[in-house]
Amino acid sequence: MSSPDAAASEPILAVEGVEVRLSGRTILDHVSFSIAPGEFTGLIGANGSGKTTLFRVILGLQPAISGEVLIAGRPRVRRGQRIGFVPQKFLLDPDLPLRARDLVGLGLDAHRLGVPRPSRSRRALVDEMLDAVDARRFADTRVGRLSGGEQQRVLIAHALIARPRLLLLDEPLANLDLRSAHEVVALLARVAREQEIAVLISAHEINPLLGVMDRIVYLAEGRAASGTTDEVVRAEVLSNLYGHHVDVLNIHGRVLIIAGAGEDTDLAGHEVAFPKADGKTEIAP
Amino acid sequence: MSHLLTAIFAPGFFQNEEVHIALAIGAITAVVTGVVGVFTVMRGQSFAGEAFGDIGTTGGSGAFLVGVRPLLGFVVGNLLASGAMETIGIQRARGRDLATGIVLGASIGLAALFLYLATTEHATTGATVMILFGSVFAIASSTVPLILLLSVVVLGLMLALYRPLLLATVSPEMAAARGIPVRLVGALYLLALALAAALAAITIGSLLGTALLVGPAASALRLTKRPLPAMLTAACIGIGAMWLGALLAYDSYEWPPAGHGWPVSFFVVTLVFIAYLAAGLPERRHGSRDGMPDAPAPRRSVLDTR
Numbered sequence: 001m002s003s004p005d006a007a008a009s010e011p012i013l014a015v016e017g018v019e020v021r022l023s024g025r026t027i028l029d030h031v032s033f034s035i036a037p038g039e040f041t042g043l044i045g046a047n048g049s050g051k052t053t054l055f056r057v058i059l060g061l062q063p064a065i066s067g068e069v070l071i072a073g074r075p076r077v078r079r080g081q082r083i084g085f086v087p088q089k090f091l092l093d094p095d096l097p098l099r100a101r102d103l104v105g106l107g108l109d110a111h112r113l114g115v116p117r118p119s120r121s122r123r124a125l126v127d128e129m130l131d132a133v134d135a136r137r138f139a140d141t142r143v144g145r146l147s148g149g150e151q152q153r154v155l156i157a158h159a160l161i162a163r164p165r166l167l168l169l170d171e172p173l174a175n176l177d178l179r180s181a182h183e184v185v186a187l188l189a190r191v192a193r194e195q196e197i198a199v200l201i202s203a204h205e206i207n208p209l210l211g212v213m214d215r216i217v218y219l220a221e222g223r224a225a226s227g228t229t230d231e232v233v234r235a236e237v238l239s240n241l242y243g244h245h246v247d248v249l250n251i252h253g254r255v256l257i258i259a260g261a262g263e264d265t266d267l268a269g270h271e272v273a274f275p276k277a278d279g280k281t282e283i284a285p
Numbered sequence: 286m287s288h289l290l291t292a293i294f295a296p297g298f299f300q301n302e303e304v305h306i307a308l309a310i311g312a313i314t315a316v317v318t319g320v321v322g323v324f325t326v327m328r329g330q331s332f333a334g335e336a337f338g339d340i341g342t343t344g345g346s347g348a349f350l351v352g353v354r355p356l357l358g359f360v361v362g363n364l365l366a367s368g369a370m371e372t373i374g375i376q377r378a379r380g381r382d383l384a385t386g387i388v389l390g391a392s393i394g395l396a397a398l399f400l401y402l403a404t405t406e407h408a409t410t411g412a413t414v415m416i417l418f419g420s421v422f423a424i425a426s427s428t429v430p431l432i433l434l435l436s437v438v439v440l441g442l443m444l445a446l447y448r449p450l451l452l453a454t455v456s457p458e459m460a461a462a463r464g465i466p467v468r469l470v471g472a473l474y475l476l477a478l479a480l481a482a483a484l485a486a487i488t489i490g491s492l493l494g495t496a497l498l499v500g501p502a503a504s505a506l507r508l509t510k511r512p513l514p515a516m517l518t519a520a521c522i523g524i525g526a527m528w529l530g531a532l533l534a535y536d537s538y539e540w541p542p543a544g545h546g547w548p549v550s551f552f553v554v555t556l557v558f559i560a561y562l563a564a565g566l567p568e569r570r571h572g573s574r575d576g577m578p579d580a581p582a583p584r585r586s587v588l589d590t591r
Binding site for chain 2: 203
C-alpha cells in the first residue's frame with residue numbers, strides 16, 4: 001500500500017532485530033519492522049504480547065539484548081525531537097498539582113530548562129489543542145481527577161501540540177467506549193494524513209483500526225509479522241506466528257481470528273479477536 | 286496593646302542576633318525545602334528523604350566527633366548516600382525495605398557510637414540533641430555563608446530542572462519521548478534532595494528534617510492545583526512554621542521548667558503538622574472535583590478538530 005515515494009524515503013522509525021528478555025522470559029524475539037513518514041501502523045497483539053515493552057525499547061527506557069531502534073536514522077530520541085507518546089495506563093495521584101492545561105503546555109516545551117513563561121500565544125496554542133480534543137471544559141481540573149477517557153484526550157493533546165513527526169500510542173482505545181474509540185481513530189487518521197504524522201498505535205483488538213491502517217505489525221509469542229493488512233492477517237502468516245493453527249474469518253468487513261482449539265493452545269490467541277477468554281466466539285458490536 | 290505585644294514577642298526577640306540568624310536561616314531553609322519537597326511528594330520519594338535523615342545523622346555526628354561543622358557532615362553523608370541510592374536504585378524500591386531498613390538502622394547505630402565518643406571526649410552533652418533534633422538558635426554565624434551557597438545551588442538546580450523534571454515525574458515514558466534524559470534528571474533531583482535534607486537537618490535536626498521537606502509540600506498540594514503556586518505555598522507554610530516556632534521557643538524560656546526554653550524543632554514540627562491537618566479541611570467541605578461544573582456540559586462529538 002505504501003507508495004514508491006514513501007518506500008524510497010528514510011523510515012521515521014526502524015526496529016531491527018530487537019530481542020528483549022525479562023527475568024529469563026523472552027518478551028520480544030528478533031522483532032523487525034519499519035515505518036515510513038506519514039504512515040499509519042497498527043501494532044496488534046494480545047495482552048502480554050510485548051506491545052508496551054516494544055514502546056519502552058523505542059523510547060530508550062528498556063535496553064534490548066540485541067538489535068537496534070533507529071528514529072529518523074539515529075539510534076536514540078534526541079532532546080526536543082518531535083515524537084509524541086501516549087502511555088497506556090495513566091494512574092496519577094489525584095492530589096498532583098497539575099491541571100490538564102499544564103500537561104498540554106508541557107508538550108510544547110518540557111525538554112527546555114527553566115520555568116515556562118506564560119504568554120498569550122502559548123495560552124492560545126494550548127486552548128486550540130484542548131478544543132481539538134474537546135477537553136476545554138476540564139482544562140483547569142487536576143489531571144489526576146479526570147476519568148480515564150478524559151485523561152486520554154488530554155494526553156493526546158499533549159502529544160499532538162508539538163506537531164510530532166512520529167506519534168506512538170499505547171492502547172489508547174482501551175479506556176474508551178466504542179463510539180469514542182471510533183472518533184479517536186478517525187481523528188488520528190485525519191491528523192496523520194493532514195500533518196504527515198507517522199502513527200504507531202497498539203491495540204489488542206484489530207477491528208477498530210481496519211479501515212485506517214496502512215500497515216500492520218502483528219505481535220504474538222514475542223515474534224512479529226508486518227506488512228499490509230491483507231499480507232499479514234491471513235491464516236498461514238498468523239499460524240506461523242502463533243506456532244499453531246489459526247483461522248482468519250472475514251465477516252461483514254470485520255476480521256475474526258480464531259486460535260486453534262488444540263490442547264496446547266495458548267489462550268492468549270483468543271484475546272486478539274474476542275475479549276472473553278472463555279472460548280466462545282464473540283464479535284464486538 | 287503594647288502589653289499584649291510584649292506578651293507575644295518577649296523582650297529582646299527582635300534585638301537578639303541569634304534570633305536574627307535563626308529567622309533568616311529558617312526562612313531560607315523553608316524556601317529550599319518547600320521547592321524541593323513538592324517534587325519529593327509528587328515523585329513519592331519521601332522515603333529517600335527519610336533515608337537522608339538517618340544517614341545524615343551519621344555524617345553529622347561523625348563531623349562532631351572529628352571537630353568540623355555538623356553541616357559539612359550532613360552534606361557529605363547525604364551526598365555519599367545519594368550516590369549509593371542512585372547506583373543501586375533503592376530510592377523507589379519499597380519492596381527491598383528489609384535490606385534498606387538494616388542499612389539505615391546500622392547507620393543510626395554508628396551515629397550513636399559517634400555521639401557517645403564525642404560527648405565523652407569533648408564533654409559536650411548538647412551534641413546529641415543538636416544533631417538529632419537541631420537548633421536553629423545554635424547555628425554559628427560562620428556557617429551562614431555555606432548555608433546560603435547550598436541554598437543558591439539547590440534553588441538554581443530546581444529552577445533549571447523544573448520542566449523536564451515535572452514531565453518525568455508525570456510519566457518517564459512521555460519525558461523520554463521528548464528526548465529528556467530521564468535517568469540523569471532523576472539523579473540530579475536526588476542530588477538536590479540530598480542537599481535540601483542537609484539544610485533541613487542543620488535547622489531542625491536530622492531526625493526531623495523529613496517533616497520540613499514533606500509536611501509543607503503535602504499541605505500545599507491540598508491547597509493549590511498548579512505546581513509553581515504549590516512550591517510558593519509550601520515555602521510560605523515552611524516560613525510560617527519556622528518563624529512562629531522560633532518565636533514560641535524564645536517565649537518558652539519563661540515557661541516551666543523556667544530558664545531552659547523548649548526545643549524550637551518541637552514547635553516547628555508541631556506547626557507543620559497542624560498546617561497539614563488544616564489544609565485537609567477545605568477539601569472535605571467542597572468535595573473532590575475542583576474546577577468541575579456541577580452538571581457536566583452536554584457532550585459534543587469527542588474529537589472534532591475544527
